[in-house]
Amino acid sequence: xxxxxxxxxxxxxxxxxxxxxxxxxxxxxxxxxxxxxxxxxxxxxxxxxxxxxxxxxxxxxxxxxxxxxxxxxxxxxxxxxxxxxxxxxxxxxxxxxxxxxxxxxxxxxxxxxxxxxxxxxxxxxxxxxxxxxxxxxxxxxxxxxxxxxxxxxxxxxxxxxxxxxxxxxxxxxxxxxxxxxxxxxxxxxxxxxxxxxxxxxxxxxxxxxxxxxxxxxxxxxxxxxxxxxxxxxxxxxxxxxxxxxxxxxxxxxxxxxxxxxxxxxxxxxxxxxxxxxxxxxxxxxxxxxxxxxxxxxxxxxxxxxxxxxxx
Numbered sequence: 001x002x003x004x005x006x007x008x009x010x011x012x013x014x015x016x017x018x019x020x021x022x023x024x025x026x027x028x029x030x031x032x033x034x035x036x037x038x039x040x041x042x043x044x045x046x047x048x049x050x051x052x053x054x055x056x057x058x059x060x061x062x063x064x065x066x067x068x069x070x071x072x073x074x075x076x077x078x079x080x081x082x083x084x085x086x087x088x089x090x091x092x093x094x095x096x097x098x099x100x101x102x103x104x105x106x107x108x109x110x111x112x113x114x115x116x117x118x119x120x121x122x123x124x125x126x127x128x129x130x131x132x133x134x135x136x137x138x139x140x141x142x143x144x145x146x147x148x149x150x151x152x153x154x155x156x157x158x159x160x161x162x163x164x165x166x167x168x169x170x171x172x173x174x175x176x177x178x179x180x181x182x183x184x185x186x187x188x189x190x191x192x193x194x195x196x197x198x199x200x201x202x203x204x205x206x207x208x209x210x211x212x213x214x215x216x217x218x219x220x221x222x223x224x225x226x227x228x229x230x231x232x233x234x235x236x237x238x239x240x241x242x243x244x245x246x247x248x249x250x251x252x253x254x255x256x257x258x259x260x261x262x263x264x265x266x267x268x269x270x271x272x273x274x275x276x277x278x279x280x281x282x283x284x285x286x287x288x289x290x291x292x293x294x295x296x297x298x299x300x301x302x303x304x305x306x307x308x309x310x311x
Contacts, residue, residue, distance in 0.1 A: 069286035092267035111180030140178035148239035168244030187221025
Protein backbone atom coordinates (compact mmCIF):
# COMPACT_ATOMS: atom_id res chain seq x y z
CA UNK A 1 0.00 0.00 0.00
CA UNK A 2 2.85 2.38 0.86
CA UNK A 3 4.65 1.69 -2.42
CA UNK A 4 1.42 2.23 -4.35
CA UNK A 5 0.79 5.56 -2.61
CA UNK A 6 4.39 6.63 -3.26
CA UNK A 7 4.02 5.70 -6.93
CA UNK A 8 0.78 7.68 -7.26
CA UNK A 9 2.39 10.71 -5.63
CA UNK A 10 5.38 10.50 -7.98
CA UNK A 11 3.09 10.19 -11.02
CA UNK A 12 1.01 13.16 -9.91
CA UNK A 13 4.12 15.28 -9.40
CA UNK A 14 5.48 14.27 -12.80
CA UNK A 15 2.20 15.26 -14.49
CA UNK A 16 2.21 18.60 -12.69
CA UNK A 17 5.82 19.26 -13.74
CA UNK A 18 5.00 18.36 -17.34
CA UNK A 19 2.00 20.68 -17.34
CA UNK A 20 4.10 23.51 -15.90
CA UNK A 21 6.76 22.92 -18.57
CA UNK A 22 4.16 22.97 -21.36
CA UNK A 23 2.75 26.26 -20.05
CA UNK A 24 6.28 27.79 -20.08
CA UNK A 25 7.03 26.78 -23.68
CA UNK A 26 7.07 29.82 -25.95
CA UNK A 27 5.45 30.16 -29.36
CA UNK A 28 8.72 29.74 -31.29
CA UNK A 29 9.59 26.59 -29.39
CA UNK A 30 6.16 25.21 -30.16
CA UNK A 31 6.67 25.95 -33.87
CA UNK A 32 9.96 24.02 -33.82
CA UNK A 33 8.19 21.10 -32.20
CA UNK A 34 5.39 21.25 -34.76
CA UNK A 35 7.93 21.20 -37.63
CA UNK A 36 9.12 17.84 -36.35
CA UNK A 37 5.52 16.68 -36.03
CA UNK A 38 3.32 18.11 -38.86
CA UNK A 39 0.33 16.07 -37.70
CA UNK A 40 0.27 17.92 -34.36
CA UNK A 41 0.35 21.24 -36.21
CA UNK A 42 -2.64 20.23 -38.34
CA UNK A 43 -4.57 19.17 -35.24
CA UNK A 44 -3.73 22.44 -33.47
CA UNK A 45 -4.89 24.50 -36.47
CA UNK A 46 -8.14 22.52 -36.73
CA UNK A 47 -8.81 22.94 -33.01
CA UNK A 48 -8.18 26.68 -33.15
CA UNK A 49 -10.37 27.09 -36.26
CA UNK A 50 -13.16 25.11 -34.60
CA UNK A 51 -12.99 27.29 -31.49
CA UNK A 52 -13.00 30.49 -33.56
CA UNK A 53 -15.92 29.22 -35.65
CA UNK A 54 -17.97 28.25 -32.58
CA UNK A 55 -17.37 31.59 -30.86
CA UNK A 56 -18.06 33.46 -34.09
CA UNK A 57 -21.39 31.71 -34.63
CA UNK A 58 -22.39 32.45 -31.03
CA UNK A 59 -21.47 36.12 -31.37
CA UNK A 60 -23.35 36.37 -34.68
CA UNK A 61 -26.53 34.82 -33.27
CA UNK A 62 -26.50 37.03 -30.16
CA UNK A 63 -25.70 40.12 -32.22
CA UNK A 64 -28.46 39.33 -34.73
CA UNK A 65 -31.03 38.93 -31.96
CA UNK A 66 -29.98 42.15 -30.22
CA UNK A 67 -29.86 44.23 -33.42
CA UNK A 68 -33.24 43.01 -34.63
CA UNK A 69 -34.96 42.95 -31.26
CA UNK A 70 -33.83 45.90 -29.14
CA UNK A 71 -35.27 48.61 -31.46
CA UNK A 72 -38.66 46.85 -31.30
CA UNK A 73 -38.91 46.73 -27.51
CA UNK A 74 -41.76 48.90 -26.24
CA UNK A 75 -43.39 49.51 -22.89
CA UNK A 76 -46.70 48.09 -24.16
CA UNK A 77 -45.11 44.67 -24.51
CA UNK A 78 -44.62 44.50 -20.73
CA UNK A 79 -48.21 45.26 -19.72
CA UNK A 80 -49.94 42.88 -17.33
CA UNK A 81 -52.51 41.55 -19.80
CA UNK A 82 -52.23 40.38 -23.40
CA UNK A 83 -54.40 41.58 -26.28
CA UNK A 84 -54.09 42.05 -30.03
CA UNK A 85 -52.92 45.67 -29.69
CA UNK A 86 -49.99 45.25 -27.30
CA UNK A 87 -49.22 41.49 -27.68
CA UNK A 88 -47.72 41.72 -24.19
CA UNK A 89 -45.06 39.19 -23.26
CA UNK A 90 -45.43 39.70 -19.50
CA UNK A 91 -47.82 36.74 -19.02
CA UNK A 92 -45.36 34.58 -20.97
CA UNK A 93 -42.46 35.73 -18.77
CA UNK A 94 -44.37 34.84 -15.61
CA UNK A 95 -45.44 31.51 -17.10
CA UNK A 96 -41.85 30.71 -18.04
CA UNK A 97 -40.63 31.27 -14.48
CA UNK A 98 -43.51 29.18 -13.11
CA UNK A 99 -42.74 26.41 -15.60
CA UNK A 100 -39.04 26.37 -14.67
CA UNK A 101 -39.69 26.27 -10.91
CA UNK A 102 -42.35 23.54 -11.02
CA UNK A 103 -40.45 21.38 -13.52
CA UNK A 104 -37.23 21.52 -11.50
CA UNK A 105 -39.14 20.86 -8.27
CA UNK A 106 -40.47 17.66 -9.84
CA UNK A 107 -37.50 16.45 -11.88
CA UNK A 108 -34.46 17.36 -9.74
CA UNK A 109 -35.29 15.24 -6.65
CA UNK A 110 -36.25 12.24 -8.79
CA UNK A 111 -33.14 12.58 -10.93
CA UNK A 112 -30.75 13.00 -8.00
CA UNK A 113 -32.20 10.09 -6.01
CA UNK A 114 -32.12 7.89 -9.11
CA UNK A 115 -28.46 8.71 -9.64
CA UNK A 116 -27.71 8.04 -5.96
CA UNK A 117 -29.27 4.60 -6.29
CA UNK A 118 -27.30 3.81 -9.45
CA UNK A 119 -23.95 4.88 -7.98
CA UNK A 120 -24.16 4.24 -4.24
CA UNK A 121 -26.70 1.46 -3.68
CA UNK A 122 -27.02 -0.63 -6.85
CA UNK A 123 -24.45 -3.35 -7.45
CA UNK A 124 -21.81 -1.99 -9.81
CA UNK A 125 -21.85 -3.68 -13.19
CA UNK A 126 -25.29 -5.21 -12.65
CA UNK A 127 -27.62 -5.74 -15.58
CA UNK A 128 -30.27 -3.44 -14.08
CA UNK A 129 -27.82 -0.53 -13.91
CA UNK A 130 -26.80 -1.09 -17.53
CA UNK A 131 -30.45 -1.15 -18.66
CA UNK A 132 -31.23 2.08 -16.79
CA UNK A 133 -28.19 3.84 -18.26
CA UNK A 134 -29.02 2.74 -21.80
CA UNK A 135 -32.61 3.89 -21.28
CA UNK A 136 -31.63 7.32 -20.00
CA UNK A 137 -29.12 7.83 -22.79
CA UNK A 138 -31.76 6.86 -25.35
CA UNK A 139 -34.32 9.21 -23.83
CA UNK A 140 -31.85 12.10 -23.87
CA UNK A 141 -31.56 11.78 -27.65
CA UNK A 142 -35.27 11.72 -28.46
CA UNK A 143 -36.56 14.90 -30.20
CA UNK A 144 -38.75 17.16 -28.11
CA UNK A 145 -41.67 16.83 -30.53
CA UNK A 146 -41.87 13.13 -29.61
CA UNK A 147 -42.16 14.04 -25.93
CA UNK A 148 -44.83 16.56 -26.90
CA UNK A 149 -46.87 13.94 -28.75
CA UNK A 150 -46.46 11.54 -25.82
CA UNK A 151 -47.64 14.21 -23.38
CA UNK A 152 -50.55 15.06 -25.64
CA UNK A 153 -51.72 11.44 -25.88
CA UNK A 154 -51.03 10.59 -22.25
CA UNK A 155 -51.96 13.69 -20.25
CA UNK A 156 -54.13 15.85 -22.51
CA UNK A 157 -56.24 13.03 -23.96
CA UNK A 158 -55.63 9.99 -21.75
CA UNK A 159 -55.90 11.73 -18.36
CA UNK A 160 -58.37 14.35 -19.66
CA UNK A 161 -56.24 17.22 -18.35
CA UNK A 162 -56.68 19.18 -21.58
CA UNK A 163 -54.05 21.81 -22.44
CA UNK A 164 -52.79 22.72 -19.01
CA UNK A 165 -49.81 23.81 -16.95
CA UNK A 166 -49.69 20.39 -15.28
CA UNK A 167 -49.46 18.57 -18.61
CA UNK A 168 -46.59 20.80 -19.70
CA UNK A 169 -44.71 20.50 -16.39
CA UNK A 170 -44.81 16.69 -16.30
CA UNK A 171 -43.82 16.45 -19.97
CA UNK A 172 -40.84 18.76 -19.45
CA UNK A 173 -39.86 16.88 -16.29
CA UNK A 174 -39.72 13.65 -18.30
CA UNK A 175 -37.64 15.45 -20.95
CA UNK A 176 -34.96 16.76 -18.59
CA UNK A 177 -34.86 13.73 -16.29
CA UNK A 178 -32.21 11.87 -18.36
CA UNK A 179 -29.93 14.92 -18.32
CA UNK A 180 -30.17 15.31 -14.55
CA UNK A 181 -29.66 11.59 -13.93
CA UNK A 182 -26.59 11.29 -16.15
CA UNK A 183 -24.89 14.49 -14.96
CA UNK A 184 -25.56 13.65 -11.32
CA UNK A 185 -24.32 10.12 -11.83
CA UNK A 186 -21.08 11.33 -13.39
CA UNK A 187 -20.64 13.88 -10.60
CA UNK A 188 -21.06 11.17 -7.95
CA UNK A 189 -18.66 8.84 -9.75
CA UNK A 190 -16.08 11.63 -9.85
CA UNK A 191 -16.00 11.79 -6.04
CA UNK A 192 -12.94 9.78 -4.89
CA UNK A 193 -13.60 6.51 -3.09
CA UNK A 194 -11.27 7.71 -0.35
CA UNK A 195 -14.06 10.07 0.79
CA UNK A 196 -16.37 7.11 1.28
CA UNK A 197 -13.69 5.03 2.97
CA UNK A 198 -12.78 7.86 5.31
CA UNK A 199 -16.41 8.44 6.26
CA UNK A 200 -17.00 4.76 6.91
CA UNK A 201 -13.76 4.61 8.88
CA UNK A 202 -15.00 7.36 11.19
CA UNK A 203 -18.15 5.35 11.89
CA UNK A 204 -20.63 7.13 9.63
CA UNK A 205 -23.41 5.07 8.07
CA UNK A 206 -24.30 4.78 4.40
CA UNK A 207 -27.00 7.45 4.44
CA UNK A 208 -24.89 9.95 6.38
CA UNK A 209 -21.94 9.35 4.06
CA UNK A 210 -24.05 9.93 0.96
CA UNK A 211 -25.80 13.10 2.14
CA UNK A 212 -23.02 14.66 4.24
CA UNK A 213 -19.91 13.73 2.28
CA UNK A 214 -20.65 12.56 -1.27
CA UNK A 215 -23.49 14.89 -2.33
CA UNK A 216 -21.82 18.15 -1.18
CA UNK A 217 -18.69 17.17 -3.12
CA UNK A 218 -20.77 16.54 -6.24
CA UNK A 219 -22.71 19.82 -6.14
CA UNK A 220 -20.82 21.52 -9.02
CA UNK A 221 -21.55 18.63 -11.38
CA UNK A 222 -25.17 18.42 -10.28
CA UNK A 223 -25.64 22.16 -10.79
CA UNK A 224 -24.22 21.86 -14.30
CA UNK A 225 -26.99 19.40 -15.14
CA UNK A 226 -29.58 21.69 -13.57
CA UNK A 227 -28.35 24.66 -15.63
CA UNK A 228 -28.53 22.60 -18.82
CA UNK A 229 -32.05 21.54 -17.88
CA UNK A 230 -33.10 25.14 -17.26
CA UNK A 231 -31.90 26.10 -20.71
CA UNK A 232 -33.93 23.33 -22.26
CA UNK A 233 -37.05 24.27 -20.30
CA UNK A 234 -36.84 27.96 -21.18
CA UNK A 235 -36.16 27.33 -24.86
CA UNK A 236 -38.72 24.55 -25.35
CA UNK A 237 -41.70 25.20 -27.60
CA UNK A 238 -42.64 22.06 -29.54
CA UNK A 239 -43.50 19.94 -26.51
CA UNK A 240 -45.42 22.74 -24.79
CA UNK A 241 -47.58 23.56 -27.81
CA UNK A 242 -49.03 20.03 -27.60
CA UNK A 243 -49.38 19.94 -23.81
CA UNK A 244 -49.60 23.39 -22.18
CA UNK A 245 -51.23 25.14 -25.13
CA UNK A 246 -50.82 28.70 -26.34
CA UNK A 247 -53.23 30.71 -24.19
CA UNK A 248 -51.53 34.02 -23.39
CA UNK A 249 -52.51 34.50 -19.75
CA UNK A 250 -51.21 33.70 -16.29
CA UNK A 251 -52.96 30.64 -14.79
CA UNK A 252 -55.86 31.60 -12.55
CA UNK A 253 -55.65 30.85 -8.85
CA UNK A 254 -58.84 28.77 -8.75
CA UNK A 255 -57.74 26.49 -11.60
CA UNK A 256 -53.98 26.95 -11.48
CA UNK A 257 -52.60 23.60 -12.62
CA UNK A 258 -55.28 22.96 -15.23
CA UNK A 259 -55.11 26.34 -16.99
CA UNK A 260 -53.61 26.63 -20.45
CA UNK A 261 -50.42 28.70 -20.54
CA UNK A 262 -47.87 30.14 -22.94
CA UNK A 263 -44.15 30.42 -22.22
CA UNK A 264 -41.80 32.92 -23.87
CA UNK A 265 -40.58 30.44 -26.47
CA UNK A 266 -44.15 29.52 -27.43
CA UNK A 267 -45.10 33.20 -27.40
CA UNK A 268 -42.27 34.02 -29.82
CA UNK A 269 -43.24 31.12 -32.09
CA UNK A 270 -46.90 32.15 -32.10
CA UNK A 271 -46.12 35.77 -32.97
CA UNK A 272 -43.70 34.86 -35.74
CA UNK A 273 -45.91 32.15 -37.26
CA UNK A 274 -48.87 34.54 -37.52
CA UNK A 275 -46.79 36.87 -39.70
CA UNK A 276 -48.38 39.99 -38.19
CA UNK A 277 -46.06 40.53 -35.24
CA UNK A 278 -42.59 39.76 -36.60
CA UNK A 279 -40.97 42.75 -34.90
CA UNK A 280 -42.54 41.82 -31.58
CA UNK A 281 -41.22 38.29 -32.04
CA UNK A 282 -37.67 39.65 -32.34
CA UNK A 283 -38.23 41.71 -29.20
CA UNK A 284 -39.42 38.59 -27.40
CA UNK A 285 -36.23 36.82 -28.48
CA UNK A 286 -34.17 39.52 -26.73
CA UNK A 287 -36.12 39.10 -23.50
CA UNK A 288 -35.83 35.30 -23.77
CA UNK A 289 -32.06 35.62 -24.19
CA UNK A 290 -31.76 37.94 -21.18
CA UNK A 291 -34.04 35.76 -19.04
CA UNK A 292 -32.00 32.64 -19.84
CA UNK A 293 -28.78 34.46 -18.96
CA UNK A 294 -30.23 35.70 -15.66
CA UNK A 295 -31.45 32.25 -14.66
CA UNK A 296 -28.05 30.75 -15.47
CA UNK A 297 -26.28 33.47 -13.47
CA UNK A 298 -28.61 32.85 -10.54
CA UNK A 299 -27.87 29.12 -10.71
CA UNK A 300 -24.11 29.81 -10.80
CA UNK A 301 -24.46 32.16 -7.82
CA UNK A 302 -26.28 29.50 -5.82
CA UNK A 303 -23.61 26.95 -6.79
CA UNK A 304 -20.80 29.27 -5.61
CA UNK A 305 -22.62 30.00 -2.33
CA UNK A 306 -23.03 26.28 -1.66
CA UNK A 307 -19.38 25.62 -2.50
CA UNK A 308 -18.31 28.53 -0.28
CA UNK A 309 -20.29 27.22 2.68
CA UNK A 310 -18.87 23.78 2.11
CA UNK A 311 -15.34 25.19 1.97
